[in-house]
Amino acid sequence: MTSRYAYAAPEAPDALGAVTITPRPKKLSLAVPAQPMPPAVVEAVPSAASVPDAVAPASPPAAVLPVRPRKLPAQSQASVAVAPNDTTASIDAVTPAAAPVIAPAPAQRPAEVAVPAPQITLASAPVAPQQAGKYKNGTYKGPVTDAYYGVVQVQANVANGQLASVKVLQYPNDRRTSRYINGQALPVLKQEAVVAQSGDVDFVSGATFTSQAYVHSLNQALLQAKL
Amino acid sequence: MRETRILMGMPITIEIVDAEGPAVIERAFDYLAAVDQRFSTYKPDSEITAINEGRIAVENCSEEMHEVFALAEATRWETLGFFNIRRPDGLIDPSGIVKGWAIANTAHLLSAAGMKNFFVDAGGDIQPKGHNAEGTEWRAGIRNPFNPAEIVKTIYPKGRGVATSGTYVRGQHIYDPHDTEHVLEEVVSLTVVGPNVLEADRFATAAFAMGSEGIKFIEAQPDLEGYLIDKAGIATMTSGFEALTKL
Numbered sequence: 287m288t289s290r291y292a293y294a295a296p297e298a299p300d301a302l303g304a305v306t307i308t309p310r311p312k313k314l315s316l317a318v319p320a321q322p323m324p325p326a327v328v329e330a331v332p333s334a335a336s337v338p339d340a341v342a343p344a345s346p347p348a349a350v351l352p353v354r355p356r357k358l359p360a361q362s363q364a365s366v367a368v369a370p371n372d373t374t375a376s377i378d379a380v381t382p383a384a385a386p387v388i389a390p391a392p393a394q395r396p397a398e399v400a401v402p403a404p405q406i407t408l409a410s411a412p413v414a415p416q417q418a419g420k421y422k423n424g425t426y427k428g429p430v431t432d433a434y435y436g437v438v439q440v441q442a443n444v445a446n447g448q449l450a451s452v453k454v455l456q457y458p459n460d461r462r463t464s465r466y467i468n469g470q471a472l473p474v475l476k477q478e479a480v481v482a483q484s485g486d487v488d489f490v491s492g493a494t495f496t497s498q499a500y501v502h503s504l505n506q507a508l509l510q511a512k513l
Numbered sequence: 514m515r516e517t518r519i520l521m522g523m524p525i526t527i528e529i530v531d532a533e534g535p536a537v538i539e540r541a542f543d544y545l546a547a548v549d550q551r552f553s554t555y556k557p558d559s560e561i562t563a564i565n566e567g568r569i570a571v572e573n574c575s576e577e578m579h580e581v582f583a584l585a586e587a588t589r590w591e592t593l594g595f596f597n598i599r600r601p602d603g604l605i606d607p608s609g610i611v612k613g614w615a616i617a618n619t620a621h622l623l624s625a626a627g628m629k630n631f632f633v634d635a636g637g638d639i640q641p642k643g644h645n646a647e648g649t650e651w652r653a654g655i656r657n658p659f660n661p662a663e664i665v666k667t668i669y670p671k672g673r674g675v676a677t678s679g680t681y682v683r684g685q686h687i688y689d690p691h692d693t694e695h696v697l698e699e700v701v702s703l704t705v706v707g708p709n710v711l712e713a714d715r716f717a718t719a720a721f722a723m724g725s726e727g728i729k730f731i732e733a734q735p736d737l738e739g740y741l742i743d744k745a746g747i748a749t750m751t752s753g754f755e756a757l758t759k760l
Contacts, residue, residue, distance in 0.1 A: 473752055475728060480748045482663040483654075488645050489526070490664060491704055492637040492656030493679035 421447055518542055521549045521612065523636030529623065530630035530646050537626050541619050541633070548615045551577060554606050565604045584715070585610045592719035592730075613676060613714025616640050620710070633710075638676040638717075640710035650760060658702040658742050665748070666704075666740060668757040674710030678703050678721035679742075699724055702742040705731060706757055712737070 421444040428442065515528040516538055527541055553559045560578055563569040571582070585598040585607055598607045612635055619633045620640040630643030632651055641651040653675050654664030668675070679702035703721040707713035716737055720727030728749045731739035738754040 473732075475732060475749050475751060476755070477747055477749050480657065480659075480665040480742055480746050482657055482660065483665060483667060485652075485664075485667055487652040487654035487664060487667055488528075489632060489634045489639050489641075489651070490637065490654040490656050491639055491675045491677045492658075492661065493677050493702060 423447065514538060516542075520545050521553065521608075521615070521635065522555070523612075525636070526632075526634040527619070527623075528632055528634075528646075529628055530643065531628050533626075533628060537623065537628065540626070541622055544619055544622055545615055545635075548577075548611065548618075551575065552581065552607055552611045554604070554608065561605065561607060581607050581611060581614060584614060584711075588715045588719065592716065593723075595722045596715060596719035609718045610711075610715055612636065612638055613674070613711040616714075617674070617709050617711040638674075638710055638714050639670070640674050641670050642672060655704050655740060656702070659746065665742070666758065668706065668754075669760055670706055670757065673706050673708060674713040675704065675706050676710060676714035676717040677705070678717040699743055700727065700741055701744050703727055703731075704740045706738045706754075708736050 423444050423446070426442045426444065514533065514535070515526065517524050517526040519525070520542070525542075525545060527538055529538060550556065550558075551560045554561055554565070556562060560569060560575060564571060564574055564578070574582075582598075582605075585596070588596040588610060589598075596609065598605055598609055600606050616633050616635045616638055617640060620631075620642060623631050623633070624642065628642070630645070632639055632641040637656065639653060641653070645651050650669040650671055653668050653670050655666040655668065655677065657663035657665045658679055679700070700721060703717055705713045705717035705720065707716060716731065716734065717739075720730045720739065723730055725741075725743065728739050728741040728751065731737045732751045738751045738757060740751075740754055741749045743749070
């Protein structure tokens with residue numbers, strides 16, 4: 287019998303010629319069939335006014351969970367054409383006509399891209415004193431890293447000997463990312479220094495273990511910056 | 514009535530405020546034990562082990578296993594592929610989704626048994642319902658990742674689920690599985706509050722794996738709030754998080 291769920295589908299969706307994902311390492315070809323990658327580009331925005339919540343991915347998961355409406359408005363997704371600035375990437379070209387595309391943060395942004403690539407700015411946050419002067423100032427690119435689901439590449443910017451910001455040069459390509467990055471800019475999120483609190487609580491939420499590991503190139507970027 | 518047992522490799526606490534016979538809490542733990550028996554990758558006779566060893570084809574597995582696989586696959590799509598139950602060695606480890614799923618199902622079981630005021634806490638992921646023994650909103654603490662004996666925040670989930678993903682113990686880090694020399698330690702804790710504990714748990718797991726970007730991912734989800742703590746002890750919260758700290 288054929289499997290009931292996309293989970294067991296043996297092949298990656300191939301609807302998206304624009305993006306080539308680095309071939310998966312051998313580890314994925316063992317006991318169970320390889321799973322499809324989330325698609326790189328999977329939707330065409332039907333109109334600027336409607337949020338296409340139910341857009342079917344190229345190979346949609348069979349389990350349909352409640353659709354989430356999004357906080358981000360759809361208007362700003364309409365036209366985005368970006369070209370990656372890093373030729374070492376496995377992403378060859380991303381120049382869709384109509385569909386929004388998430389792509390590596392471009393060095394030279396086409397005029398219609400209104401929103402900057404995600405950037406974490408730590409400059410205003412207090413930094414633990416023991417970190418001072420840990421790194422050489424400069425900009426360091428991490429390697430393009432295969433992270434099961436696609437490739438990740440980050441760039442670490444070091445100022446005053448400290449990690450000042452991290453720029454995501456490459457990101458796994460997916461419809462959710464495309465809305466996230468190409469949509470309206472997120473508000474600046476509030477930060478605070480954590481302080482132990484007193485007071486009664488009924489239960490405590492905390493991690494017991496982490497089952498997911500994440501491949502990240504930041505550490506390699508910082509290795510280059512190490513004094 | 515409050516009882517804690519070790520199941521699925523973690524302490525699981527169920528507190529029921531309503532008057533009830535011990536049979537209800539027993540049924541809840543029986544259910545969790547059955548989940549453990551089916552989904553534990555540590556048990557040689559579990560169904561997931563049989564699947565990983567090729568003794569049971571994915572197509573022929575139980576309805577529960579199919580449900581969990583489908584949920585995991587849906588989550589993978591919804592989280593940019595950051596959520597993945599397939600381990601680097603190719604085996605399937607569904608523990609990242611089974612916990613939240615099992616807590617949510619246990620809460621359904623208790624509700625179906627007529628319980629209105631209770632919580633189920635499995636290893637720090639919690640589904641509260643109704644009110645506490647004092648008749649007020651359940652109060653959840655967020656554990657201090659730098660000192661497990663402390664909390665750094667008190668929130669009122671008001672029936673929503675709470676889950677935290679992270680790495681707490683000093684010296685224990687998240688490694689790049691391809692290169693264990695490289696330690697990923699920027700984010701130490703990410704707490705997510707969602708419509709229920711399953712939603713909170715699966716998105717907490719995935720967003721944690723995104724590193725510092727994870728809190729933005731949570732912000733972009735209309736029904737999730739988050740509180741991220743980095744290694745410098747700086748917390749970043751989503752725009753709706755502060756409302757959870759107020760009654």
